[in-house]
Each structure stands twice: as structure tokens, then as C-alpha cells.
Amino acid sequence: MQKVLVTGMGMISAIGKNLSENHQSLRSGVTGIGKAVHFESQYASKLPFGECGISNDRLKEILGLEDSVGYTRTCLLASKAFEEAIEDAGLTARALSDPETALVSASTVGGMCLTDQLYEDANLKSSGSEYLDAYGCSAHTLKLIERYKIRGFTDTINTACSSSANAIMLGARLIRSGRAGRVIVGGVDSLAKYTVNGFNALKILSESACKPFDENRDGLNLGEGAAYLVLESEGNAAGKKVYAEVAGYGNANDAYHPSAMSDEATGAIRCMREAVAMAGVDPGEIGYVNAHGTGTNNNDDVELFGMKELFGQLPPFSSTKSFTGHTLGAAGAVEAIYSILSIYYSELYPSLNISNPMKAYASPLIKFEEKRPVRYVLSNSFGFGGNCTSLLFRRAS
Template identity: 75%
Template structure:
């Protein structure tokens, strides 16, 4: 079976507009959660968000777009991270357009980030805006396909917060099965009234910077980001730089509740078990876990419970959502990149804002930067609404 290697990465988030800026912020323990300046909502003045500093105008300039008509913020963020990833992997136009190259992207809100404009168009209060083709879940994917002349298999996944983790899983399976030589995978989500109002109705948005795995955690912060990884089959990589291997993956659904995980962590346990077992290693060889860690009472309790059932001793873990906020459909790819950075640089980044550790478990998230620990395998968890749970194992290149 073919090995799946990561040869390129691109990201824009609340802690940086590229890979190096994100890494620097993680090392410095610098959170991106603060007041929003670009997002227009009554909640912008009331709640903290993980908003990307780049304005739409700056994104257009960075992308050198000659015609940005019809581009939503979702499209712009996706285009920025995608461009960095393929440049990092040194993909030629011939390789990008090859039928052996696939694109699998992910999002939850897609073009509905323009919630008010969507309402106006849908209710015929306009004569038809420039965004009529931008509202679908796949709109940003279609723009990437057209702009880069991608002709291979493509798909857009929406499984809530596990969306881009499932894009990585699907891309790895395509390569392992011989259906593709390379797959560009990832996801994007931008802040939107649609999601902010929805999450607020669930009463799970915190009025302060989120503190995953803290005894007094009271909710999450929504964020926005885009992240893409270039996956390639080992036999086509040659002498190219390689970050890590996608060593294993697992997906399960506990079918318990539309927005909460089961107390027994049924889906979480199964997805973690499948990911580790499919990588061909034992649980004691996982050196680090990038937890889903939203900061909600339900998620953090259930996730720790699940880890305690699988590991004799829970490995060092953190929640990088304390830096970026919860970026929904982009979260799996964002945290995959952060996990790979940990492996490449032998680092585990501090889990921020924890003041009082949870009383129900003895395991504690990493409190300060660890910069001298060799990591061979990292487990990254992404758990979505409806109980869709996905776990990925990344391995050091030997």
C-alpha cells in the first residue's frame, strides 16, 4: 500500500497570514482571539473571535486578483492558503492539471458568510447581485478548479467541524488505493452571522477567550481560517521536501445528539482507535495529541474520557483552538498543520488560558512550550456536530 506524504502546506488564520507566521505565534503563545474588526455583526462588540487580520482588500492585493467580482471572504481565504500550499510543494501547472491530481476541500458555511446579501437575493429584494453563484458549499472549490485548471477528481465535504479532517482522510485513501498520485486537501470557513447566531442560540459561545480543559470553561470562540495540505504518493515525491506522513485515519459517528457528544465517547473512542490501528502502531507510540478541545463543558469532558479509555497514560496534549478559535470546517486542516509543525520542530505548543485544571481527570494540557521532545507520531482529533468524529495520525519521516 502506498505511503501518503505531506509535501506542501498553506494556512491563514487569526495568528498569521502564512505558515511561518502561524508557527511563530504558536511558539510565542500568542493568541489571535480578540475583538473582530472586519466582521459586521451586533455580536462583534460583545464577543471575542478568532478573526484573520487581513481585510478583503489586502487579500485581493496579495492574490493579485485582476477581477474579484463575486469573491466572498470564504473564497479569498481559501485562495490565499491554497496558493501557499501548492507553491510550498513546488507543483508545476502540468502536475496541477493532471488527471492524477485531485482536490478535496471542505467548509460548513461556504458563501453564506454573506448572510445579509443571501437574504436579499433569496427574497428577490435585489435584481441579482454579483454573488448569486457564490452561496453554495462548493463555490470556493469551483473557483480553485477554474483558476488552477484542475481536471482531476474533486469534491467538497461538509461534516461540520470534522469537514477538513475528512478531506485529508479521503485524500489519503485516494492515494493509498492508487486512484490519485497527489491530492490537495483542506478547508475554509469565514465568520458569518449565520454561524454566530446559530452557535449563540446553543448558548455555547464564551464572552471571554476560550479555555479548553479548564474546570471553569464556559464555551468556545468562533474563528475563521483556511488551510491546505498537498498529499503525494511516496513513489512520485522524488527528492522533494517532505514534512510528514499521513500514517493513519479513523472516522465514526456516535449518532447521539445533533450538537453534543455522547457521555460514553462512543464515536470519539472509535475514531481514535481506528486511526491508531490503521497506522500500524501501538497506542503507547503516540507522542502527542492535538485535541479537538473546544472549551465547551461537554466536549472537553467527553474527549478526555475517551482518551483515558484508550491510553494507559494520556500523552501530552493541547488545544490549539485557544489560539485560533474554532474555525469549523477549516479546523481539521488547521490542526493537522499544527500537529505536523510539532513533529517537524520537536515542539508541543502551550494550551492557553488554563487557570484551574479539570477536577474529573488527572491529565493536564501542556502549559508551556515544550521545545526538546522528539515526536514520532501525533494524533489530531476533529469532532463534528451530529457525532461525526475523525482522527488522524501523522508520522515523522524516517
């Protein structure tokens, strides 16, 4: 089977408008969680968020979309990260339109970031806005297909917080099976009243910056962002810069509860084991785990229990959601890129805000570490409904 290599990456998050800025913030321990400026909600002044520090108008200006119609913030964030990824990989217009080039994207919110406008349109309280075709999860994907004239296989995945991790997994499967030579994978989500109100109803939003794996953790912060990776077969990647290899992946669903994981970590353990087994490595060879680490009581307990079952002695681990907030459908791709940066630059990125690490398990990383070569990094993404995905990245040989 073909190796799956990462030849390009692009992203925008609360800690940077591009890959370089995100990397520098990780190295410097700079969080993006704070007061939202562009998000309009009654909670904007009450709760911290991981908001991208750039307006829609500025995004349109950067992308040359000033005269565009029907571009929601979700579409704009996706376009920004996608454009950086394809430029990083050196993809030409011809390569993008090649039938061997596929696109698999992901989102949970989609165009529902325009919650109020959606309500107006759906209840015939408007004359019909420019966003009538933009509310679905796949709207941003369709915009990318149209703008970049993509003719190969395309798909949009929505499995809640594991959405873009599953997009990466599907892209890797397409290449390994010979169904595509190149797949652009990733996901996007933007802040929305729809999701903020929903998470608030679950009583899991923290009133302060989240502190995953701390004894006194009290919930998560919602964030927004977009991230895309260019995956290529060995043949297509010849002569290119290669960041890492997608060496393994696993997906499982414990079907335990709509918004909680099972205490036995059934899905989490199985997907991690599948990823490790596919890569043909021993769990002890994993040098770092980018944990799902939301900062909620259920997630952090269950994830560490599952990791303990798999590893015995835990490798270094942390949650980069303490930098960006929980970016929902984008989280799997955002954290995949952070995992790959860890491999590529021989660095380990910390969990922020921890003052009292969870006592039942090994302590997470709380300081940035450089010159720490790691060959394998595991990235976990666990979604509502128990949809659990793990991705295993290997240093390119």
C-alpha cells in the same frame, strides 16, 4: 499500498497570514482571539473572535484578484492558503492540471458568510448580486478548480467541524488505493452572522478567550481561516521535502445528538482506535494529541473520557483552538498542520488561558516545549451530529 506523504502546506488564521507566522505565534504563545475588525455583526463588539487580520480588499490585492467577480471572503481565504501550499510543494501548472492530481476541500459556512446578501438575493429583494453562484459550500472549490485548471477528481465535504479532517482522510485514501498520485486537501470557513447567531442560540459562545480543559471553561470562540496540505505518493514525492506521513485515520459517528457528543464517547473512541490500528502502532507510542478541545463542557469532558479509555495514561495533549478560535470546517486542516509542525520541529504547543486544569484527568500542556521529538501525533476533529475523525501523523523516515 502507497505511503501518503505531506510535501506542502499553506494556511491563514487569526495568528498569521501564512505558515511561518502561524508557527511563530504557536512558539510565542500569541493568541489571535480578540475584537473583530472586519466582521460586521451586533456581536462583534460583545464577543471575542479568532478573526484573520486582513481585509478582503487586501486579500484580493495579494492574490491579484482585484477585478474578480463572486469571490466571497471564504473564497479569498481558501485561495490564499491554497496558493501557499502548492508553492511550498513546488507544484507547476502542468502538475496541477495532471489528471492524477485531485482536490478535496471542505467548508461548513461556504458563501453564507454573506448572510445579509444571501437574504436579499433569496427573497428577491435585490436585482441579483454577483454572488448568486457563491453561496454553496462548494463555491470556493469551484473557484480553485477554475483558477488553477484542475482536471482530476474533485470534491467538497461538509461534516461540520470534522469537514477538513475528512478531506484529508479522503485524499489519503485516494492515494493509498492508487486512484490519485497527488491530492490537495484542506478546508476553509469565514466568520458569518449565520454561524454566530446559531452558536449563540446554543448558548456555547464564551464572552472571554476560551480555555479548553479548564474547570471553569464556559464555551468556545468562533474563528475563521483556511488551510491546505499537499499529499503525494512516494513516487511523486521523491526528492522533495517531506513534512510527515499520514499514517492512519479513522471516522465514526455516534449519532447521539445534533450538537453534542455521547457521554460514552462512542464515536470519539472508535475513530481514535481506527487511526491507531491503521498505523500499526500501540497507543503508548503516541507522543502528543492535538485535541478537538472546544472549551465547552460537553466536548472537553467527553474527549478526555475517550482519551482515557484509549490510552489509560494520557500522553501530552492540548487544544490549539485557544490560539485561533474554532474555525469550524477549516479546523481539521488547521490543526493537522499544527500537528505536523510539532513533529517536524520537535515542539509541543500549549493550551492557553488555563488556570485551573480539569481535575478528573491529567493536565494539558500549558507551556510551549521545544526539543521534544515525537514520532506520532494524533489530531482529533469532532463534528456536530457526532461525526468524529482522528488523523495520525508519523515522522517521515
